[in-house]
Amino acid sequence: MIILSSVLSTGTLLLCLAMVLYIRNRKQRRNIIEDLLAGKVSGGFERNSNNNLRTENLDLPLFDLYTLAAATMDFSEDSKLGEGGFGPVYKLNELTLADETHRLQLDWPKRYNVIKGIARGLLYLHQDSRLRVIHRDLKASNVLLDHEMNPKISDFGLARSFGGNETEANTNKVMGTYGYISPEYASEGLYSTKSDVFSFGVLVLEIVSGNKNRGFSHPDHQLNLLGHAWRLFIEGKPSELISESIIESCNLFEVLRSIHVGLLCVQENPVDRPSMSDVVLMLGNEDALPQPKQPGFFTERDLIEVTYSSTQSKPYSTNECSISLLEAR
Incomplete structure (x- = not known):
């Protein structure tokens, strides 16, 4: 009886203590939520050393x-x-992946708005934000569309920020997604705003054609989507890249200009690629554009050879998921 009484007393005490802690925790969370809903917290928030909400x-x-x-x-x-x-x-639930633009059968005006919206988003990250941000993993599945088809760049898990006059950096840990990663980043670990520009160019060509760069196949050659677009361009047949689903709704000048801009963005040498401010201007005017040079990674073999030959390269994603080198904490 003594043992049973002691066990019951201890259990009751622990239960009461747990209830007190639970109620206290709920009260703290409710206070935070009330502050949020009342607009008392306008930016990020975290706990300070006194466990008080700091804005x-x-x-x-x-x-x-x-x-x-x-x-x-x-x-x-x-x-x-x-x-x-x-x-x-x-x-x-109100967001849709831009990865599905071809499956959603979006007409050309909507696709063009997506392209221009992504360009403006990158321009903000590269130039207008407080810190210069390099996304490093821009791809179709990391662009979200709201119910009005406005694009939102997402997933900044691999992003890096620069301060002051910094424009590029080097890393021994190459992380990204096959088909969107730039040549200089894959081979040398060098990333900059021009790395994002390369990824943007890939996105543009995918949105126009309705095809993915990785896994693209054509009966007449072994080139990927970049190589196929380049071949059509130099042969004077860029219109053959246009997806059949948007032919009737497209503005031919806008589509051909988008292809041209996309090829400028995926040029092999990062110095040759335009900045995102230049890209936004190109998409918004009708001025003559420079001729693009050969794109980087215009065959799937390019990236495979670079990966095996580079001592700096680390594992990257061979599918639509980004991966990084795993390290113990």
Whole structure:
């Protein structure tokens, strides 16, 4: 009886303590949510050494709890993409992957707006944001479209920021996605804004043609999409690259100009590639464009040979997922 009484007393005490901690934790979270909904927190927030909410003016967009709950179907497991070191990651039900532009049968005006929107987004990251940001993994599945087909660049897991006058950096850990990675980054670990420009060029050619760069096949040659677009361009037949699904809705001048700009962006030498500010101007005017030079990685064999020959190259993704070198914490 004494033992049983002691066990019951201890269990009751622990249960009461757990209840107190649970109620206290819920109260703290409710206070934070109320601050968010009341607009008292306008930027990023974190806990300081006294465990109090500390705000910072980070000039970041903030979504209230009700918006997030509605977008994720009340944080349903069906909306959960996965879970990492920072907690669960949910897909928002009003967003659609730009990766699906050809499957969604988007007409040319919508595709052109996607191209221009991605260009403006990259321009902001490279030039107009407080720090210069290199995305390093720009690809179709990392561009989201809202219900009005406005593109949003996402997934900054591999992004790097530069301060001051820095424009490039070198790494021994090459990370990215096959088909979008630039030649200088794959072979030398050198990344810069021009690395993102290369990826953007790949995206443009994919959106225009409705085909993926990786895995593209043609009965007349062994070139990938970049090589196929380059071959058609130098033969004076760039219009053959246009997806059949947008032929009726397209503005031929805009489509051909987009192909031209895309080829300028994927040139092998990063010095030859335009900046994103130049790209935005090119897409917005009718001035004459320079002739593009040979693209980098215009056959799938190019990247494979570079990977095996480079002592600096590290594993990169051979599918649509980005990977990095795993290290123990």
